[in-house]
Amino acid sequence: MATIEEKVLEQGAGRRSLEQMFEERDRLTRESGHYYGITELSLRDADPLKFERFYSRLHTCVLAAREVARYVAASPGGREMGESLWALTTAEGDSLALSLGFFSHTAAFPVAVRYMATEKYDDNPGIDDADVFCTDDGLTGGAPHPGDTYCYVPIVVQGEIIAWAVGLNHIMEAGAPVAGSWPGFCVDTFMDGFVFPPMKTGTKLKQATWWDNLWKRRTRAGTMNILDDKMRLAGCAMVHKGVHEIVHEFGLPYFKRAVREVIEESRRMVMDNIKALMIPGTYTGVAFRVAKYGDMQKIWAQADRDNLIHIRQELSVDGKGRMAADLEGSSRWGQHAFNGYPGGADCSLYLAMTNTFSHNTKVTAGINLTVTSHYPKGCIYNPDNDFASFANIWAQSMAMNSVGFYSINRALFSRGYLEEAFATDGDWDGVQGAGELADGTPYGFTNFEYVGGVASGAFCYRDGEPVTWAEWTQLCNIGNAEEFEYLIPTMFYLGRKTLPGFCGHGKFRGGLGQTSVHWIVDPGRHLGMSRGGAGTAMTTFTATGMSGGYPAPNCFHVTARGTNLQELIDNGGHTPRDAMEVIEYAADGRLKVDKLEVWKYDPPELQMKHNDLWSNATGAAGGWGDPIERPASLALQDLNEGSMKPAFVAALYGVIATQNAAGEWELDAPATAARRAAIRLARKDAKPAAQWWQEERERVVRREFITPIADMYRGSASFPKFDREFRGFWQLPADFQI
Amino acid sequence: MAAVDKDLIRQLVDGTISRDNARQLIRMARKDHERFWNYLEVLQARVAWRDRILLRLNDHLYIVAKTGGGRVVKCDCGHEFGDYRTNWKTAALINVRRTHDEFAQVYSPAPACPEPEWQEIREFYCPDCQAQLAVEVVPPGYPLVHEMLPDLDRFYREFMGRPLPDESPDWYVDRTQDTTRAWHAAAR
Numbered sequence: 001m002a003t004i005e006e007k008v009l010e011q012g013a014g015r016r017s018l019e020q021m022f023e024e025r026d027r028l029t030r031e032s033g034h035y036y037g038i039t040e041l042s043l044r045d046a047d048p049l050k051f052e053r054f055y056s057r058l059h060t061c062v063l064a065a066r067e068v069a070r071y072v073a074a075s076p077g078g079r080e081m082g083e084s085l086w087a088l089t090t091a092e093g094d095s096l097a098l099s100l101g102f103f104s105h106t107a108a109f110p111v112a113v114r115y116m117a118t119e120k121y122d123d124n125p126g127i128d129d130a131d132v133f134c135t136d137d138g139l140t141g142g143a144p145h146p147g148d149t150y151c152y153v154p155i156v157v158q159g160e161i162i163a164w165a166v167g168l169n170h171i172m173e174a175g176a177p178v179a180g181s182w183p184g185f186c187v188d189t190f191m192d193g194f195v196f197p198p199m200k201t202g203t204k205l206k207q208a209t210w211w212d213n214l215w216k217r218r219t220r221a222g223t224m225n226i227l228d229d230k231m232r233l234a235g236c237a238m239v240h241k242g243v244h245e246i247v248h249e250f251g252l253p254y255f256k257r258a259v260r261e262v263i264e265e266s267r268r269m270v271m272d273n274i275k276a277l278m279i280p281g282t283y284t285g286v287a288f289r290v291a292k293y294g295d296m297q298k299i300w301a302q303a304d305r306d307n308l309i310h311i312r313q314e315l316s317v318d319g320k321g322r323m324a325a326d327l328e329g330s331s332r333w334g335q336h337a338f339n340g341y342p343g344g345a346d347c348s349l350y351l352a353m354t355n356t357f358s359h360n361t362k363v364t365a366g367i368n369l370t371v372t373s374h375y376p377k378g379c380i381y382n383p384d385n386d387f388a389s390f391a392n393i394w395a396q397s398m399a400m401n402s403v404g405f406y407s408i409n410r411a412l413f414s415r416g417y418l419e420e421a422f423a424t425d426g427d428w429d430g431v432q433g434a435g436e437l438a439d440g441t442p443y444g445f446t447n448f449e450y451v452g453g454v455a456s457g458a459f460c461y462r463d464g465e466p467v468t469w470a471e472w473t474q475l476c477n478i479g480n481a482e483e484f485e486y487l488i489p490t491m492f493y494l495g496r497k498t499l500p501g502f503c504g505h506g507k508f509r510g511g512l513g514q515t516s517v518h519w520i521v522d523p524g525r526h527l528g529m530s531r532g533g534a535g536t537a538m539t540t541f542t543a544t545g546m547s548g549g550y551p552a553p554n555c556f557h558v559t560a561r562g563t564n565l566q567e568l569i570d571n572g573g574h575t576p577r578d579a580m581e582v583i584e585y586a587a588d589g590r591l592k593v594d595k596l597e598v599w600k601y602d603p604p605e606l607q608m609k610h611n612d613l614w615s616n617a618t619g620a621a622g623g624w625g626d627p628i629e630r631p632a633s634l635a636l637q638d639l640n641e642g643s644m645k646p647a648f649v650a651a652l653y654g655v656i657a658t659q660n661a662a663g664e665w666e667l668d669a670p671a672t673a674a675r676r677a678a679i680r681l682a683r684k685d686a687k688p689a690a691q692w693w694q695e696e697r698e699r700v701v702r703r704e705f706i707t708p709i710a711d712m713y714r715g716s717a718s719f720p721k722f723d724r725e726f727r728g729f730w731q732l733p734a735d736f737q738i
Numbered sequence: 739m740a741a742v743d744k745d746l747i748r749q750l751v752d753g754t755i756s757r758d759n760a761r762q763l764i765r766m767a768r769k770d771h772e773r774f775w776n777y778l779e780v781l782q783a784r785v786a787w788r789d790r791i792l793l794r795l796n797d798h799l800y801i802v803a804k805t806g807g808g809r810v811v812k813c814d815c816g817h818e819f820g821d822y823r824t825n826w827k828t829a830a831l832i833n834v835r836r837t838h839d840e841f842a843q844v845y846s847p848a849p850a851c852p853e854p855e856w857q858e859i860r861e862f863y864c865p866d867c868q869a870q871l872a873v874e875v876v877p878p879g880y881p882l883v884h885e886m887l888p889d890l891d892r893f894y895r896e897f898m899g900r901p902l903p904d905e906s907p908d909w910y911v912d913r914t915q916d917t918t919r920a921w922h923a924a925a926r
């Protein structure tokens with residue numbers, strides 16, 4: 001063992017630049033096929049107990065950082081919910097140990113550290129022990145969107161960077177023209193808000209005063225954002241201190257070798273897990289998302305159009321247990337808010353990968369070495385224009401993650417691990433905005449509740465459930481309504497519940513989506529509200545359902561402006577509790593509304609007044625299997641719980657029920673059998689695929705598409721792979737232009 | 739990890755497994771490698787035909803080895819969809835929903851219905867038993883999505899350690915466009 005330590009010491013002689021470290025890491029990894037050329041796990045094998053004790057010490061640092069830091073200082077979003085993470089990485093930003101929280105953000109770390117390396121930050125501004133660096137940039141920092149803010153503290157021993165303590169969380173307000181956490185309607189990155197490449201913002205674990213002042217001047221929730229900044233740094237300080245103690249205890253040579261063995265060990269485990277769970281082959285998943293910008297504004301003419309975003313992922317699994325996700329064929333980037341850069345795209349892609357393949361091992365960069373991604377230059381995940389907006393890649397990249405997750409679950413189903421096979425839709429919605437109180441105080445906010453948890457999709461053996469999962473964090477939690485009420489003093493809850501019928505249907509159905517009704521109270525001089533969110537009801541969440549089940553429907557909003565709500569309350573009457581009840585109350589006159597609007601696409605920032613209502617419905621999940629195979633008992637349960645309407649159940653599920661004297665629904669078995677037989681019979685009228693193809697091809701040849709679809713096809717076919725797919729499938733001549 | 743009881747596998751396939759048992763399976767530290775073989779046995783016992791199941795694709799479809807050679811997609815009802823290298827959807831019945839009323843029969847409530855014109859809903863049925871095998875919600879003109887093309891030889895040899903008798907590099911090739919080429923030729 002001593003010889004290894006000597007060798008390491010020898011290698012570490014003289015301070016290497018960060019860039020040299022990357023060069024060595026990349027070269028040794030590439031040449032050997034093992035992380036950093038580590039072919040033998042010498043330290044682990046020589047003394048496994050010491051090795052595990054070493055790792056548990058590292059792990060404890062980051063776990064403790066999260067549990068303590070968020071009670072030192074934090075916005076409620078940072079404290080209450082899963083929207084944060086602390087990590088320890090190698091000098092090159094490869095993850096070693098993670099707290100609870102949003103794991104997949106580890107994909108951003110190597111992007112930020114590599115940027116600091118290639119920009120020679122070790123010369124200028126210098127990288128010293130306990131310095132503080134911050135970033136929220138997509139291109140240079142790997143951030144998914146400007147609301148995700150990262151703090152990096154270098155750990156330097158004997159003049160060499162040996163590790164980074166990293167803390168990050170999702171802040172409440174990003175300082176863009178459209179207020180909130182996910183700036184909407186951005187034409188380019190100059191409308192993304194307060195975006196900064198990795199910057200040295202402090203030294204000796206203390207932020208500079210100018211840094212606090214930037215938060216105060218460039219965002220609408222300065223106080224909350226400074227609290228979160230302190231939270232991130234407090235956790236990093238704990239990790240920084242802890243790692244210095246560990247290095248002191250175990251010695252620098254041990255630390256430097258052991259961290260590489262940790263990553264190599266987990267890389268091997270991830271490959272083992274892939275071989276244990278997957279089936280080699282090629283899986284294709286598809287999803288769509290609308291960005292409706294046409295007629296929204298007349299200032300930026302280049303953005304005055306509707307966009308259909310195409311997400312296409314081909315996931316391949318090889319015989320060694322490696323996987324590659326190829327996003328070629330996805331849309332080109334556009335003049336809208338929903339682009340991203342490779343680091344941020346990876347933060348989405350690795351959600352499914354980390355969750356499925358990083359179990360049973362240390363959660364490290366091992367996953368990033370085993371599963372690779374390809375985003376061709378010019379696509380929505382890798383714009384060939386450095387000024388493309390990346391305000392909300394999450395609006396479409398959750399679907400990108402879902403289609404990959406679907407692919408994994410198809411393999412799990414085929415291998416017989418049915419307990420793991422489910423539909424993985426993950427729609428989300430956050431209500432956001434800004435205003436000016438009666439006394440002139442400006443404020444900005446985001447309600448994170450439906451970023452915290454949504455319904456789970458149907459498994460192949462049971463229904464999904466409401467508010468039980470969030471594909472972006474393992475800490476599913478929608479937060480306390482009361483927290484959001486004191487945080488956003490102009491919004492009160494009239495209702496927060498599941499929405500009947502709102503799911504992807506199938507033999508087993510997805511969990512019901514959720515809905516809230518926010519009552520606007522004394523908003524002061526001005527209140528503008530909008531939303532950040534994944535899907536809009538224009539499209540389904542993914543395009544490909546599971547085994548004959550339907551993919552989940554997406555989010556919609558209902559706004560009621562100019563209401564007599566106060567009258568209803570004064571008279572002691574009922575008030576609407578969900579998005580559909582707002583519509584029903586307005587329709588039957590129980591609620592008088594001057595302007596009722598139903599939004600199937602992202603609403604622009606709307607001006608809200610006292611007694612106005614803002615309601616959302618989101619988080620529905622997908623179904624599994626043929627609806628007419630649904631066990632009648634489950635269909636009856638849906639009726640008796642009020643989860644479904646009888647007419648809908650009869651039409652889609654073929655289950656006919658009657659209500660008994662007690663008001664309970666009972667199965668009419670003969671009628672059900674007859675109805676299901678009739679549905680089967682009607683299906684015989686469907687077209688053979690060959691006939692469908694001939695007719696559909698005519699429409700393609702005549703280009704019978706609305707403009708956004710034609711634009712989408714043109715953009716996707718600008719990448720050779722989708723051009724071959726489209727042209728080949730429809731047998732189009734070489735001179736055919738979409 | 740001890741192999742999971744075939745009775746439990748049967749309950750998973752039937753959808754009758756208890757929540758506790760399903761949770762126990764989810765919590766297994768390592769999945770039982772033999773599951774695949776036991777799963778195939780359970781599945782094989784449930785179908786009325788004799789062709790050997792190589793892989794289950796979804797609730798109703800399997801890739802099977804034909805005794806005379808060849809690997810085809812087969813429904814549990816016995817209907818054959820042809821060579822598995824061609825997307826089986828090209829051998830299915832297709833129902834396309836295009837209008838809001840048609841969408842509203844499968845999506846609710848009304849504001850959550852996807853928007854016609856921007857997409858169509860395609861439902862794929864087995865020509866013999868009419869089981870609904872897949873759903874696509876895609877813009878008009880979108881090529882059929884080939885959800886999964888398994889590399890069976892590699893799976894059986896390298897992941898499961900029991901190579902298939904008819905191994906060939908040709909098995910892992912997407913042949914879907916051969917079918918559309920033939921359709922095009924037939925129409926001209």
Ligand SMILES: [Zn+2]
Nearest residue numbers: 813815864867
């Ligand atoms: Zn059939």
